Amino acid sequence: MGYVDTTGVYLGAQEERLAASNAPDEHKTSLDQDSFLTILVAQLTHQDPLNPMEDTEMTSQLAQFSSLEQLTSINSGISALNETMAQDDMLTAVSFIGKEVKAEGYKVSLDDGNASTIYYGFGETVTRIMMNIYDSEGAIVRTVELGSKEAGTYQYTWDGKDENGNQLDDGQYGVGILGEDTGGDYVMVQTEISGRVDAVVNENGTQYLRLADGRFVNLLNVKEVVDPDASSVVDPTDTSGEDGEAGA
Numbered sequence: 478m479g480y481v482d483t484t485g486v487y488l489g490a491q492e493e494r495l496a497a498s499n500a501p502d503e504h505k506t507s508l509d510q511d512s513f514l515t516i517l518v519a520q521l522t523h524q525d526p527l528n529p530m531e532d533t534e535m536t537s538q539l540a541q542f543s544s545l546e547q548l549t550s551i552n553s554g555i556s557a558l559n560e561t562m563a564q565d566d567m568l569t570a571v572s573f574i575g576k577e578v579k580a581e582g583y584k585v586s587l588d589d590g591n592a593s594t595i596y597y598g599f600g601e602t603v604t605r606i607m608m609n610i611y612d613s614e615g616a617i618v619r620t621v622e623l624g625s626k627e628a629g630t631y632q633y634t635w636d637g638k639d640e641n642g643n644q645l646d647d648g649q650y651g652v653g654i655l656g657e658d659t660g661g662d663y664v665m666v667q668t669e670i671s672g673r674v675d676a677v678v679n680e681n682g683t684q685y686l687r688l689a690d691g692r693f694v695n696l697l698n699v700k701e702v703v704d705p706d707a708s709s710v711v712d713p714t715d716t717s718g719e720d721g722e723a724g725a
Contacts (some may be wrong), residue, residue, distance in 0.1 A: 586690035596669035598630035603656035611651035
């Protein structure tokens with residue numbers, strides 16, 4: 478009496494004995510190329526002459542195995558490519574150490590009462606702009622009214638104080654900016670942060686840049702990189718207001 482193997486191929490009694498004799502001590506959960514060819518040869522050798530395997534059946538089995546082999550090769554190639562890309566990303570991230578970067582983010586640091594700069598911008602006129610600053614528990618410690626802004630990029634430097642004018646402890650704080658467009662709909666504004674990179678961290682294949690003040694930014698979110706040892710170029714048209722904002 479025959480049986481059907483894990484690939485759905487019917488095996489006669491002789492093939493069953495052959496498969497059993499060639500079976501390793503440890504049970505296989507998948508059919509590799511050698512095993513497939515061994516079973517196929519056994520089928521062709523021991524098939525009933527009066528009831529040979531149909532050509533279409535053999536072709537179907539070969540096509541299935543060919544597709545499986547190709548998929549296995551593709552998966553192996555993708556895995557190797559992912560490993561290579563991860564190594565390349567790490568090497569790229571390491572080159573950022575010692576550089577000043579600007580990246581998407583919502584964390585600002587307070588050090589000796591001095592806060593890091595917050596950058597934000599709009600593609601259209603936005604009104605009733607409010608900036609909320611959050612502590613580590615998510616509670617709002619300060620709300621700053623920024624009024625209305627035309628399309629452009631701006632920056633703001635927080636004074637490190639709460640709503641009552643008390644100086645807050647050093648640490649990291651979250652920032653959220655919300656405004657309204659000309660149609661009265663709420664607009665959530667993307668913020669950017671800056672700082673000097675002092676380390677690179679790989680977490681589950683994702684590269685993060687650690688800034689000198691302890692904040693982290695995703696390598697993919699970096700918008701600008703500046704070499705602090707290079708001469709800086711100042712835009713003569715750039716102006717700053719009393720609140721630390723600058724129009725671009």
